[in-house]
Amino acid sequence: MLRYILWRILVMIPTLLLISMLVFTIIELPPGDYFESYIEELRAIGEKADLQEIEELRARYGYDKPIPIRYLNWVGGMLVGDFGYSFEYRLPVSEVVGDRLWLTVLVSFVTIALTWIIAFPIGVYSATRQYSWGDYGLTLFGLIGIAVPNFIFALILMYFANMWFGTTIGHLMDQKYLNQPMSWDKFWSILEHLWIPVIIIGTAGTASMVRRLRANLLDELQKQYVMTARAKGLHPMKVLVKYPLRMSLNFFISDIGSILPSIISGAEITAVVLSLETTGPMLIKALQSQDMYLAGSFLMFLAFLTVIGVLVSDIALALFDPRIRLKGGATK
Amino acid sequence: MKPMLPQSGQPLDHYVSTAPFDPYATEAAASSSAYTEASQLRLMWWRFKRHRLALISGILLAFAYLSIIIVEFLAPYNLHTRNIDSIYSPPQSVHLFHEGDFVGPFVYKQHMQLDMTTLKRVYSDTNIVQPLRFFCKGDDYHFWGLFGADRHLVCPAEGGDFFLLGTDRLGRDVLSRILYGARISLTIGLLGITTSFILGIVIGGLAGYRGGVFDLIVQRIIEVLQSIPSIPLWLALAAIMPLTWSPLLIYLGITFILGLLDWTGLARAVRSKLFSLREEDYVLAAQLMGASKTRIIGRHLVPGFMSHLIASATLAIPGMILGETTLSFLGLGLRAPITSWGVLLTEARTVNVIALYPWLLFPVIPVIVVILAFNFLGDGLRDAADPYK
Amino acid sequence: AETEANIAASSVPPGPPKAARVINLAALGREPGKQGGTARMLIGGQRDIRLMPINGYARLIGYDEHLNPLPDLLEKYEVEHSQVFTFHLREGHRWSDGSPFTAEDFRYVWEDMFQNKELHRGGVPAELKVDGAEPRFEILDERTVRYSWDKPNPDFLAQQAAPSPTRLMMPSAYMKQFHPKYQDADMLAKLIKKNRVDDWSSLHQFMGRTVRPENPDLPTLEPWCPRTKPPAQQFIFERNPHFHRVDENGVQLPYIEKFVLNVSSPGLIAAKAGSGESELQIANIDFADYTFLKSSEKRFPVHVNLWKRTQGSRIALMPNLNCKDEVWRKLFWDVRFRRALSLAIDRSEINKAVFYGIAKESANAVLPESRLYRPEYAQAYAAYDPETANRLLDELGLDRRNEKGLRLLSDGRVAHITIESAGEDSFESDVLELVADHLFKIGIAIHTRATQRELFRRRIRGGDTIMSVWQGLDNGVPTADMSPQELAPTSDDQVFWPNWGLNYLSGGGDGNPPDMPEAKQLLDLLKEWRRSGETSEREEIWHKMLSIFTQQVFTIGIVNAALQPVVSSSRLRNMPSRGLFCFDPYSYLGVYMPDTFWFGESA
Amino acid sequence: MNPTGYQDKTVTERHDLLRAENLSVSFPFYGGRIEAIRNFSLRISPGKVTALVGESGSGKSVFGRTIMDIESASAQIGGNVLFNDPAGTEGPIDLLALPHDGRKIRSIRGNRIGMIFQEPMVSFSPLHTIGNQIEEALKTHTILSPAERHERIIEMLGLVGFAKPNKVFGMYPFELSGGMRQRAMIAMALICRPALLIADEPTTALDVTIQAQIIKLLKDLQSRFDMAMLLITHDLGVVANLADEVVVVYRGEVMEAGPVDEIFRNPQHPYLKGLMAAVPHFDMQPSERLKPLRDIGVDGSRMLAKKKAAAEPDPMRPRSDILLSVRNVSKSFTARRSGFFGLGTPEKTLAVNDVSFDIMRGESLGLVGESGCGKTTLSKILMRGLSADTGSVIFNGAEGPVDVLHAEKDDLKILRRKVQMVFQDPVSSLSPRMTVRNIIGEPLQIHEKGDAEKRTRIVEALTSAIGLERSALSRYPHSFSGGQRQRIGIARALALGPELLICDEPVSALDVSIQAQILNLLKDLKKELGLTYLFISHNLAVVNYMADRVAVMYAGRIVEIGPVETIMRCPVHPYTKKLLAAVPYPDLDRPLDYATVGSALRRPKWDAPFDDEDRPESLAHADLGEGHFVLAQRSVDARDLRAQELSARELRQ
Numbered sequence A: 001m002l003r004y005i006l007w008r009i010l011v012m013i014p015t016l017l018l019i020s021m022l023v024f025t026i027i028e029l030p031p032g033d034y035f036e037s038y039i040e041e042l043r044a045i046g047e048k049a050d051l052q053e054i055e056e057l058r059a060r061y062g063y064d065k066p067i068p069i070r071y072l073n074w075v076g077g078m079l080v081g082d083f084g085y086s087f088e089y090r091l092p093v094s095e096v097v098g099d100r101l102w103l104t105v106l107v108s109f110v111t112i113a114l115t116w117i118i119a120f121p122i123g124v125y126s127a128t129r130q131y132s133w134g135d136y137g138l139t140l141f142g143l144i145g146i147a148v149p150n151f152i153f154a155l156i157l158m159y160f161a162n163m164w165f166g167t168t169i170g171h172l173m174d175q176k177y178l179n180q181p182m183s184w185d186k187f188w189s190i191l192e193h194l195w196i197p198v199i200i201i202g203t204a205g206t207a208s209m210v211r212r213l214r215a216n217l218l219d220e221l222q223k224q225y226v227m228t229a230r231a232k233g234l235h236p237m238k239v240l241v242k243y244p245l246r247m248s249l250n251f252f253i254s255d256i257g258s259i260l261p262s263i264i265s266g267a268e269i270t271a272v273v274l275s276l277e278t279t280g281p282m283l284i285k286a287l288q289s290q291d292m293y294l295a296g297s298f299l300m301f302l303a304f305l306t307v308i309g310v311l312v313s314d315i316a317l318a319l320f321d322p323r324i325r326l327k328g329g330a331t332k
Numbered sequence B: 001m002k003p004m005l006p007q008s009g010q011p012l013d014h015y016v017s018t019a020p021f022d023p024y025a026t027e028a029a030a031s032s033s034a035y036t037e038a039s040q041l042r043l044m045w046w047r048f049k050r051h052r053l054a055l056i057s058g059i060l061l062a063f064a065y066l067s068i069i070i071v072e073f074l075a076p077y078n079l080h081t082r083n084i085d086s087i088y089s090p091p092q093s094v095h096l097f098h099e100g101d102f103v104g105p106f107v108y109k110q111h112m113q114l115d116m117t118t119l120k121r122v123y124s125d126t127n128i129v130q131p132l133r134f135f136c137k138g139d140d141y142h143f144w145g146l147f148g149a150d151r152h153l154v155c156p157a158e159g160g161d162f163f164l165l166g167t168d169r170l171g172r173d174v175l176s177r178i179l180y181g182a183r184i185s186l187t188i189g190l191l192g193i194t195t196s197f198i199l200g201i202v203i204g205g206l207a208g209y210r211g212g213v214f215d216l217i218v219q220r221i222i223e224v225l226q227s228i229p230s231i232p233l234w235l236a237l238a239a240i241m242p243l244t245w246s247p248l249l250i251y252l253g254i255t256f257i258l259g260l261l262d263w264t265g266l267a268r269a270v271r272s273k274l275f276s277l278r279e280e281d282y283v284l285a286a287q288l289m290g291a292s293k294t295r296i297i298g299r300h301l302v303p304g305f306m307s308h309l310i311a312s313a314t315l316a317i318p319g320m321i322l323g324e325t326t327l328s329f330l331g332l333g334l335r336a337p338i339t340s341w342g343v344l345l346t347e348a349r350t351v352n353v354i355a356l357y358p359w360l361l362f363p364v365i366p367v368i369v370v371i372l373a374f375n376f377l378g379d380g381l382r383d384a385a386d387p388y389k
Numbered sequence C: 001a002e003t004e005a006n007i008a009a010s011s012v013p014p015g016p017p018k019a020a021r022v023i024n025l026a027a028l029g030r031e032p033g034k035q036g037g038t039a040r041m042l043i044g045g046q047r048d049i050r051l052m053p054i055n056g057y058a059r060l061i062g063y064d065e066h067l068n069p070l071p072d073l074l075e076k077y078e079v080e081h082s083q084v085f086t087f088h089l090r091e092g093h094r095w096s097d098g099s100p101f102t103a104e105d106f107r108y109v110w111e112d113m114f115q116n117k118e119l120h121r122g123g124v125p126a127e128l129k130v131d132g133a134e135p136r137f138e139i140l141d142e143r144t145v146r147y148s149w150d151k152p153n154p155d156f157l158a159q160q161a162a163p164s165p166t167r168l169m170m171p172s173a174y175m176k177q178f179h180p181k182y183q184d185a186d187m188l189a190k191l192i193k194k195n196r197v198d199d200w201s202s203l204h205q206f207m208g209r210t211v212r213p214e215n216p217d218l219p220t221l222e223p224w225c226p227r228t229k230p231p232a233q234q235f236i237f238e239r240n241p242h243f244h245r246v247d248e249n250g251v252q253l254p255y256i257e258k259f260v261l262n263v264s265s266p267g268l269i270a271a272k273a274g275s276g277e278s279e280l281q282i283a284n285i286d287f288a289d290y291t292f293l294k295s296s297e298k299r300f301p302v303h304v305n306l307w308k309r310t311q312g313s314r315i316a317l318m319p320n321l322n323c324k325d326e327v328w329r330k331l332f333w334d335v336r337f338r339r340a341l342s343l344a345i346d347r348s349e350i351n352k353a354v355f356y357g358i359a360k361e362s363a364n365a366v367l368p369e370s371r372l373y374r375p376e377y378a379q380a381y382a383a384y385d386p387e388t389a390n391r392l393l394d395e396l397g398l399d400r401r402n403e404k405g406l407r408l409l410s411d412g413r414v415a416h417i418t419i420e421s422a423g424e425d426s427f428e429s430d431v432l433e434l435v436a437d438h439l440f441k442i443g444i445a446i447h448t449r450a451t452q453r454e455l456f457r458r459r460i461r462g463g464d465t466i467m468s469v470w471q472g473l474d475n476g477v478p479t480a481d482m483s484p485q486e487l488a489p490t491s492d493d494q495v496f497w498p499n500w501g502l503n504y505l506s507g508g509g510d511g512n513p514p515d516m517p518e519a520k521q522l523l524d525l526l527k528e529w530r531r532s533g534e535t536s537e538r539e540e541i542w543h544k545m546l547s548i549f550t551q552q553v554f555t556i557g558i559v560n561a562a563l564q565p566v567v568s569s570s571r572l573r574n575m576p577s578r579g580l581f582c583f584d585p586y587s588y589l590g591v592y593m594p595d596t597f598w599f600g601e602s603a
Numbered sequence D: 001m002n003p004t005g006y007q008d009k010t011v012t013e014r015h016d017l018l019r020a021e022n023l024s025v026s027f028p029f030y031g032g033r034i035e036a037i038r039n040f041s042l043r044i045s046p047g048k049v050t051a052l053v054g055e056s057g058s059g060k061s062v063f064g065r066t067i068m069d070i071e072s073a074s075a076q077i078g079g080n081v082l083f084n085d086p087a088g089t090e091g092p093i094d095l096l097a098l099p100h101d102g103r104k105i106r107s108i109r110g111n112r113i114g115m116i117f118q119e120p121m122v123s124f125s126p127l128h129t130i131g132n133q134i135e136e137a138l139k140t141h142t143i144l145s146p147a148e149r150h151e152r153i154i155e156m157l158g159l160v161g162f163a164k165p166n167k168v169f170g171m172y173p174f175e176l177s178g179g180m181r182q183r184a185m186i187a188m189a190l191i192c193r194p195a196l197l198i199a200d201e202p203t204t205a206l207d208v209t210i211q212a213q214i215i216k217l218l219k220d221l222q223s224r225f226d227m228a229m230l231l232i233t234h235d236l237g238v239v240a241n242l243a244d245e246v247v248v249v250y251r252g253e254v255m256e257a258g259p260v261d262e263i264f265r266n267p268q269h270p271y272l273k274g275l276m277a278a279v280p281h282f283d284m285q286p287s288e289r290l291k292p293l294r295d296i297g298v299d300g301s302r303m304l305a306k307k308k309a310a311a312e313p314d315p316m317r318p319r320s321d322i323l324l325s326v327r328n329v330s331k332s333f334t335a336r337r338s339g340f341f342g343l344g345t346p347e348k349t350l351a352v353n354d355v356s357f358d359i360m361r362g363e364s365l366g367l368v369g370e371s372g373c374g375k376t377t378l379s380k381i382l383m384r385g386l387s388a389d390t391g392s393v394i395f396n397g398a399e400g401p402v403d404v405l406h407a408e409k410d411d412l413k414i415l416r417r418k419v420q421m422v423f424q425d426p427v428s429s430l431s432p433r434m435t436v437r438n439i440i441g442e443p444l445q446i447h448e449k450g451d452a453e454k455r456t457r458i459v460e461a462l463t464s465a466i467g468l469e470r471s472a473l474s475r476y477p478h479s480f481s482g483g484q485r486q487r488i489g490i491a492r493a494l495a496l497g498p499e500l501l502i503c504d505e506p507v508s509a510l511d512v513s514i515q516a517q518i519l520n521l522l523k524d525l526k527k528e529l530g531l532t533y534l535f536i537s538h539n540l541a542v543v544n545y546m547a548d549r550v551a552v553m554y555a556g557r558i559v560e561i562g563p564v565e566t567i568m569r570c571p572v573h574p575y576t577k578k579l580l581a582a583v584p585y586p587d588l589d590r591p592l593d594y595a596t597v598g599s600a601l602r603r604p605k606w607d608a609p610f611d612d613e614d615r616p617e618s619l620a621h622a623d624l625g626e627g628h629f630v631l632a633q634r635s636v637d638a639r640d641l642r643a644q645e646l647s648a649r650e651l652r653q
């Protein structure tokens, strides 16, 4: 197992390299560069850009150099912890992100945790009580969550939260707490705002998890070993959790790698609509204004999370299913 | 005849059944010959038919898909017909009785007044009865570019209005737009979903079944693809799409490419499931029979997690119907004059709408209905394919 | 970074300069008020803190509400033949940190910045040059400086009154610590390292940004000075204790103690403003939000008013006179075609459908609020007259039509115009949809396509775009003393003749000089204006240019004087309920002096 | 409650432990219903063994499951099952009337009633270790500490014949051979010392020596803990050795019931008589046919996708040319688990050890051996279902020789067509989501034999030959009984008419009458079409009936090989002798002699010439003539062995 893990970690290096190339291409692909879009944006409101400063930035960040050199500079910088410079914020990327990162992590983890906490019992319920009113009701509820586009859902929730509970519109906290250190009031304010994005981002994921869990469970419930377990006198719940549920987790584990990135990218639009202080809006903005080092670092960070996630998923899969662990390589 | 069982605790007698015995008699399984002859597909169909909700869903979807052919006829107005005098008209209710008299379906003529302080258009019903007409002459249209026509299923009274679901900011009938929007929404994403499913199952299947180097390479590719979030991809792809393409073509193109990129999640699920399943004896049996890889994957392994596939497919439907909304958000999606449910919803994405013109959110309803229908259909298919049912 | 200068300066007691500028509020029809209070404002991104110096509008010379230039930071100024400009500073005027504001601050900019090749590679900024010649700079005494040219520079004052003027002065006491001439190398190296920049010129630039006030330490003359270092989600601006204006009662302005700018996504700002989360909101809310905002007046203590936008046209079609397509170009060059297009548009329908009928149907021209307004400019070919339009087109030789009734071009193609837009405003597509219908009636089909802004610009400059949609004249309320350059090909921003504009902008190095007689004529008139020393002469030139511009219908304006909602707290006093809303020349709120706004009791 | 379940016999009034009264179970399915059990009554006395015998598919397993109330939800159940727990106080309870999966019934399941499922292969979850799954029952029903539980499990695993119980504890089910899994199953059922054990074919996958041990174990437990047993089996030999009362069922109805003496000595019902007559004997003549209950004529060429071999000289005697030649094949499995991070040295199991033999064209080679000795592994290697570590396998088919272990493309294709296999585990070798029609027809489809119509004909002919209804064609495998599934597997293997058919326990789940029917079918096909069989079985009588030659395997090696008469009548190797001694006879007068069977706890040391003395290379095959080889020390002279053997036989006579 250790050998396998070490080997898998080794394989991550070329993968990350490949990803970095792809990320770089993606950021470079749209025509023009940050400076051009910056000038245009200023012009759109009738302002003049500080052309001279822009010229200097251009030269400093090697925009006169060929693309491969710029790529090497970028990757090389990242290796020594220099994530480049955000043109938009005129600050090193590492200084720009600030609070956003942990708020993103907070939103993502609360969402993931809630998704699981809700999806598992409901999935099990739906599978064991197939076609009961509960099954139908929960299915309906979840699917509506999937069917309403996130941005509309966000607007509606936000609007009514404001109308009924007086929650300030959007954001992760009341804005008066923005630059303040953590306090109970601030924490409370975060809680008060957190549920909206979590519900919006979480519903679709929860519903699809419930549906897939249900489908997988239904397949497993018929297996002979379930009967064996029942014959041992186990509690039906115990039977379910220990055998079929574990068996049907396969799909779930194989997906771990993409959970975080998909939550984060699924949250982007919501975050923009709700104006959350997370990384999503910043990433989108950076992409649109071609603030390439900022966007690139974000993307690499996400990619890194994914790669780690896939690693975890692979290892978990092997740990979890002895057939894969012990027979996977058996020559036929 | 002696009783079969003695009293509790008593010794057992030698009991012999006296019923007639014919070793050649057929087994007691009573079944119709149609059943015996039926192929597996037919058996599934029979079983599917028993699932009421699935059947209804299937029929509903069939109707939906059929109706998009004759939208021109079904919609009371054309897609772009504007009624400048009825901007943001709320839904009109259809009445049958006027002052106690039966008139048949009709609406009251509306009176619009612009409130100059709030700049809000205030509509009120007048007492003028405007009976609806059926199979009537209305807006001209060119049916599929084949012939001109002007028949509609229902139209407003001559010179009147009929906005069952209200109108939007240019006074366009929301109902008609929803009907026209179905055309794009129900069809366009199928391409992407098909692509991603075929790729996901084939590539994931091969990787899971073969393992080894092939799996290693596929896994790394998946890893790379998964680690790029979709929004930057959309942006980058949209940037390189030829400008000369129409928005529809661009959207098609991007859906297709995303389909090409979207198979990864499914492929990983397929792969890991196959990792387990391929150790089953029946796979070995098939191998020993000489079955090809494709056959083993297609006939033995994939059916083994059909439930998962069906669930995933039905869950991908919302993505395909609403996928464009994300794009629109980034300014890349479909645009007028093309209309889809996503476009309609994107147009409604302001607080103004929610607060003042909530009827513009009506396109959510067909989306929900279609998604529910697909899911119930999926349930039915799953059950039909489930041998244990 | 605290320096000795700072420390010394900060001990100066706060208060206005001895020779403060007295604003007679009563005379303006406003009421004098009291200091205090916090105003929240929502911005769509960190970048938007640049609105503060625009709204603050502390300029050497600034406009009043009628666009008369008045000394503001200056105590007074003298102009001779538009050539020699003498500026007198106020006595006891101090930067926000308490350091004195003197001629030294002008000298620092002129000598240590403009003339420093490392800081300003190009030397003195182009705006300050007349026919390539830079002015002479003289310090007459501690509080008097003079700029003089050999030829008239009628633009100079207007430039200084603009929303973002060319900076002639900097807080030299503060800035010197970043200049190698005044700072020793070790210390400078330390500062460079501390601020994570590469060299001293970046450091100087970084610390001295005025357009976007990102450096809370940088002393300023504006009514509010920044207190937050980016990146942040909330920016705080506090009143400048040395601000130079006082009200008639001697109370120092600004009244409002603190501005809090909260970053929010642009789409959310209307909703937030409507729920009372902003005391003063002008940006990022749109006409379409008005009804919603107005309805929130009932629930929250806010007032929603409508101001008037001053662009020459809120939305205008721009045929690209420099497009690559020969056939189209030839058509566009024919004034009959442009006029036909303009006549074919039913402006009143558009006004009614999209602007509630309360904008003004007009050609792309100046507004009645301008002294240069004449009805014939606004009405030039702006009536709905499809017959004439059709006749004009037939005359042009576009009389062949296909089975759908679309005209055929000379090379047999169908007259099919793709209008490109930068896709920014939601009403754009609505207007275009209506326009498409209108033009269809004269046998021209229209398709619209939205692209990213850079791409949009690039395609226009490259001549790939046949027609685009943009807004009309930026400054729809000019005075004769403001440059009429928008009417002549002077910039590649002008989407209807980008190539000619580029030629002018680059001094002939790039693009082509206009070869269309009318465009040439406009350019000549502009040059004439430049040379003119008298206002009356300039006015005449303006009228000539306006007449040509509107008669030639280079741009097809649709409506102007569109309305802009502004939201303010109902406690906020002195905020005009009507006003003109524009960047240039009004600097948004700037000319209306937000420093005179104050919080009273809830109305 | 007494945790051991032990109760003094004298105190309790001896009520029936379990009474099933008028039980009926039916399964509805689309287009009909299957009545698995009809109006069925049965009782089990405390401490007694009731055997349930009957034809395959007659509802025995369904009955077993029903009385525990774990039959699948689709079943419709009528009647009642009264359980009178000797350790309980409240008298008889109707198990079927209790709430499903309720507390009450759960405290009985696994604790008071244990169940050994017929299909040990699929009855374990593949994700959990054997130990874990056994332990669970203990955890639920007892309050033992983890250490005590572990101890008890290890003890039980030892009792059911595992040489290394500690190792098995941590193994996964798929790492065990069929027989080992069955023993694990037995251990699991017994771990709580139930008052009633439902043993559904508990010994089918076991070789006779282990079977004998298990029988002994069950007998011991029965007397020690007063355990009653419902024994469902086909093996009348086992019945004769274990049962007190016998119930004979046929198609869900009781045909005959009575004490074991009555049943064996005085069978009345024609069905029972037929059953008795169908049992294969050791003293059958080579030409003698088994007498199944119903004889079904076989037309091989119609039935299989194969032409009648025209120039088949004398199908009766094996032709001399070699069809399959196996040389020095070895295979070992590595347990990669040792240590969480795989740092420990991997542990190797030598499943097949240097095996060489030939299979002649047209002959049928029997392969017998201890459970877990590598038979299945070997047969999978021959099929190239597993790769061998070393050695070679050459297949001399009609299209020329093929190197089995390295065949590619066309060669492999030929191989796949010419060699077929019947899997030991019928359940898992049938695709759960294919109908029987598709399953049997699949090889035909793969190899594109005939058109759709011909395929249908073949499939239908095969189905009736294996004694299944036509209606079975549209059903899915899970709805069949163990024996029915096994027959489906046989039909599938036969469909192509292979040259070589490897049968891994093909008839273990079949009652004697169906078994006779199938064996006859195989024999007929062999005669008619010249098929060749490798026949793996634990049932020596069956081997005796089917095989021309027999190979005996022990611990991965072939210890003895020779013509069937020689092996059966004068075996040389002590293991073979032991095997023969452990055969249970369906004769009340020939009870098993447990003394000769010995204990399974320790791998026995053979007598001097046969033991490897821990040096495996010191053993070699000694040729005893007439194709009789035996594995013995290299130093030993073959003649000595023979002489020894002859003298021993004389001594016995």
Ligand SMILES: Nc1ncnc2c1ncn2[C@@H]1O[C@H](COP(=O)(O)OP(=O)(O)OP(=O)(O)O)[C@@H](O)[C@H]1O
Pocket (backbone or CB within 6 Å): D027, D034, D035, D036, D055, D056, D057, D058, D059, D060, D061, D062, D063, D072, D118, D478, D479, D480, D481, D482, D483, D484, D509, D510, D511
């Ligand atoms: N889940 C089910 N659905 C439908 N039919 C079933 C199901 N389980 C069993 N049967 C049918 O019930 C009958 C009895 O099956 P059962 O398994 O009890 O037979 P059995 O006596 O144990 O046979 P064998 O000796 O072959 O194991 C068979 O005809 C079988 O096809």
Ligand SMILES: Nc1ncnc2c1ncn2[C@@H]1O[C@H](COP(=O)(O)OP(=O)(O)OP(=O)(O)O)[C@@H](O)[C@H]1O
Pocket (backbone or CB within 6 Å): A327, D174, D175, D176, D177, D178, D179, D180, D205, D207, D333, D334, D335, D349, D350, D351, D370, D371, D372, D373, D374, D375, D376, D377, D378, D424
């Ligand atoms: N995948 C595997 N991993 C590890 N060990 C295995 C594996 N498969 C089989 N073995 C081991 O190989 C040995 C031989 O197994 P095999 O299945 O060939 O026995 P068998 O002779 O068929 O026994 P039975 O008669 O009980 O079916 C057993 O000890 C078993 O534990």
Ligand SMILES: [Mg+2]
Pocket (backbone or CB within 6 Å): D060, D061, D062, D118, D200, D481, D482, D483
């Ligand atoms: Mg059975």
Ligand SMILES: [Mg+2]
Pocket (backbone or CB within 6 Å): D177, D178, D179, D375, D376, D377, D424, D504
């Ligand atoms: Mg085996």
